[in-house]
Amino acid sequence: MVEPSKVVGLISDFGDSPYTGIMRAVIKSISRELQIIDIDHSIPSFSPLAGAYVVAHTYQWLPKGSVIVAVVDPGVGTSRYALAVETENYVFIGPDNGVLYPAAASDGIKRVYALREKDVNSLARMKTSSTAGTVKPWSISRTFHGRDVFAPAGALIAAGHASLEELGDEIEPERMKRTSIDHVEKLGPSTFRATVVYIDKFGNVALSIRPKKLGINLSLYKSVVLRTHTTSNTIKMGKTFGDANPGELVAYENSFGHLEIAVNRGNAAKKLGLELEARVEIELLENSGPVPNGSRGMRNADLLGVSSRSLGETIW
Amino acid sequence: MVEPSKVVGLISDFGDSPYTGIMRAVIKSISRELQIIDIDHSIPSFSPLAGAYVVAHTYQWLPKGSVIVAVVDPGVGTSRYALAVETENYVFIGPDNGVLYPAAASDGIKRVYALREKDVNSLARMKTSSTAGTVKPWSISRTFHGRDVFAPAGALIAAGHASLEELGDEIEPERMKRTSIDHVEKLGPSTFRATVVYIDKFGNVALSIRPKKLGINLSLYKSVVLRTHTTSNTIKMGKTFGDANPGELVAYENSFGHLEIAVNRGNAAKKLGLELEARVEIELLENSGPVPNGSRGMRNADLLGVSSRSLGETIW
Amino acid sequence: MVEPSKVVGLISDFGDSPYTGIMRAVIKSISRELQIIDIDHSIPSFSPLAGAYVVAHTYQWLPKGSVIVAVVDPGVGTSRYALAVETENYVFIGPDNGVLYPAAASDGIKRVYALREKDVNSLARMKTSSTAGTVKPWSISRTFHGRDVFAPAGALIAAGHASLEELGDEIEPERMKRTSIDHVEKLGPSTFRATVVYIDKFGNVALSIRPKKLGINLSLYKSVVLRTHTTSNTIKMGKTFGDANPGELVAYENSFGHLEIAVNRGNAAKKLGLELEARVEIELLENSGPVPNGSRGMRNADLLGVSSRSLGETIW
Incomplete structure (x- = not known):
């Protein structure tokens, strides 16, 4: 010892x-x-x-x-x-x-x-x-x-x-009982199913995606689409919450190496209705993506479940 | 010293x-x-x-x-x-x-x-x-x-x-000014008037009843009835909150030796509408009691006050 | 060093x-x-x-x-x-x-x-x-x-x-970037424009007014009028929150030397609708003031702004 x-x-x-x-x-x-x-x-x-x-x-x-x-x-x-x-x-x-x-x-x-x-x-x-x-x-x-x-x-x-x-x-x-804080399912070349593993006191939402561990160079991407069963948001990629305007959503690699969603001077978990252990789908885009829109991009919940199961490739 | x-x-x-x-x-x-x-x-x-x-x-x-x-x-x-x-x-x-x-x-x-x-x-x-x-x-x-x-x-x-x-x-x-954290009035053989002396951050409600100090062997009892002026709940007796199903009320001797009411993975104080220093009536039952029912067991508040005064025996 | x-x-x-x-x-x-x-x-x-x-x-x-x-x-x-x-x-x-x-x-x-x-x-x-x-x-x-x-x-x-x-x-x-925690504008002999610089966990509201620094002997005053753009409250002057009845507003010099507004056993910030960095007008009165009244004393917001600018004398 x-x-x-x-x-x-x-x-x-x-x-x-x-x-x-x-x-x-x-x-x-x-x-x-x-x-x-x-x-x-x-x-x-x-x-x-x-x-x-x-x-x-x-x-x-x-x-x-x-x-x-x-x-x-x-x-x-x-x-x-x-x-x-x-x-x-x-x-x-x-x-x-x-x-x-x-x-x-x-x-x-x-x-x-x-x-x-x-x-x-x-x-x-x-x-x-x-x-x-x-x-x-x-x-x-x-x-x-x-x-x-x-x-x-x-x-x-x-x-x-x-x-x-x-x-x-x-x-x-x-x-020993195991848990994973960085388990993701790969649904496509730059699309992942992930879990909300932590929400901090500012409401910043950390996901089970660790870009470096997945061999992903985040600086190649300009935005991410975050989908839940009922919503879809296109979110600007940045380096820190200060890269967004006050009230605006931003995604970045947090200080622990996880992909995190924040609102500059606001609470992302509340804005997105996300809770701990929620499952989300993340798609990385090389351009700035479509105009953010809270309603477009919705899918049938069951269909999403099916497609994730059929496409799903566990990479951790 | x-x-x-x-x-x-x-x-x-x-x-x-x-x-x-x-x-x-x-x-x-x-x-x-x-x-x-x-x-x-x-x-x-x-x-x-x-x-x-x-x-x-x-x-x-x-x-x-x-x-x-x-x-x-x-x-x-x-x-x-x-x-x-x-x-x-x-x-x-x-x-x-x-x-x-x-x-x-x-x-x-x-x-x-x-x-x-x-x-x-x-x-x-x-x-x-x-x-x-x-x-x-x-x-x-x-x-x-x-x-x-x-x-x-x-x-x-x-x-x-x-x-x-x-x-x-x-x-x-x-x-010295005195307070008591374990003052109870005995209203009957296994019925007590007690005070909410602490509510912890989980919403667990500690009462002024210390079974060991009162010579009560809690393991003989299967349930407790908790009455306030407006409600009555029959609550399963356990050893720990994990003895109840998630969302269910449970009573047990807490780690400080007090009778405590909790909700497994929930907030008992909110569920029961109890605040610090509230007065409650507790009856210990040797069987599992009647079906829990939020409305039965109500009494006229004044009558309850009278009966506690007439039956009351201060045992601390 | x-x-x-x-x-x-x-x-x-x-x-x-x-x-x-x-x-x-x-x-x-x-x-x-x-x-x-x-x-x-x-x-x-x-x-x-x-x-x-x-x-x-x-x-x-x-x-x-x-x-x-x-x-x-x-x-x-x-x-x-x-x-x-x-x-x-x-x-x-x-x-x-x-x-x-x-x-x-x-x-x-x-x-x-x-x-x-x-x-x-x-x-x-x-x-x-x-x-x-x-x-x-x-x-x-x-x-x-x-x-x-x-x-x-x-x-x-x-x-x-x-x-x-x-x-x-x-x-x-x-x-170095500067901030001031005790900047006030003097609007009249005993009238000041000040800022809410801190709200503590009890809801006590500390203002940017430090009486001693301004040469003000608070014990000469019996009450203060606190005006925002929409409300006016006449508040008793005391030495501590215990000088007011439970639920009542009181003003006093806090333990850091700032003028502070509290509610005895209550939350002054909530009661007054005040937030951090809000601007308020304070008038010190040598008598106990008019009967407190939530609506009297209102002024036109623009006029207040003008008068403060015209009368304003920065004394820090």
């Missing part, structure tokens, strides 16, 4: 809440020398996909040897593994619902452990019994594994108080 | 705002070696009750010897004590409006001090005069005691720059 | 988001010994004026020698300087859109540098190449200079890894 950095990076859907604060407090009670870096607590509730996007595009900025604790866990208290994944440069801890997969895979998975939740909790209890005033008894709740399992596991590993072997049972990496 | 941990835990209703940032900056200007743990800044404005719930269920996860600064202070600038409360393992600092009471009482109150606000402020001014570029003159504003009194007092005590005696006058603990 | 404090204060309009988290991670990857103080990430998007207000009223609480990184940058990716401003006690880093100006001017501007963005980025890349798992290649995106330029510059300077000269070219301070 890479030399621990004594840094714990926290990602969750807890927002600013006592849940986030308790995770920080538990970590500090386990070891005062750990540094906590809050990465993002604004993951949309119940969306491991959006969580996976954030984990995958943030972890690499942390010092090597950091432990990333990612708690986006709609299935808490039901049967699902709590995982610790050792990769080339980091350790990832979180529920086995896909939230860790794209990040871990991109850094290079070395070993995957299913945490023995009770062992994690009792070692944490032992370590904090003299340092914190923690509730007695501290057992594993059914609803808050961030406090009872994930933050403790992250702190114990980051502080060097426990090895992964002491906290979990190694499992085959293939058993 | 317990050995200081050099940790200051912050709780407020300031959200992400310059007010929160200034409190952090003041603490660091008073002593660079202090560690700040943000516990929660999302307390609903003007609700010392919700603040009391959060303080009471978070403080015990901090290292012993930490100072907890809780600023939920709708009465700032009017006459109310600024308190420092020494308990078995911690020091609590905040306004005397009940926000500190349940936490302090549960840890064991040793001494209560009414802060001499001007002494706190001038000592803080002295300590920061060479370290920070703080505004000159720094006096006590009428609207931001988080900056001018509470954060400075917390930092001075946590850093060991001042004793409680130097910053305040000891008062009788009985003079 | 003042002795570095090893503290980086962060201000942005990124909210709780991966963007904020990545800035923190980049700083820690550049130097583990830096302390990060989150000042405020809730700046309204696209408002350098509100950002300027927050920077100007928070920086002075940080330890001297701190570096303040302020990313409110609607023009990211277009041509605008990235600045580093050395002042008497601090270094300010951010885009050249006015967000830094009032703070820097109030602390005393010593030298202004236009950052050479590529030099900043490559030095940061070098410093993190062995410590972080950062993406390779790390180049300057068009949309996220917080990650690629501002946070790295702040960390490099705060850690002493680079001097301002090594990262930028000195420019004339006069070339």
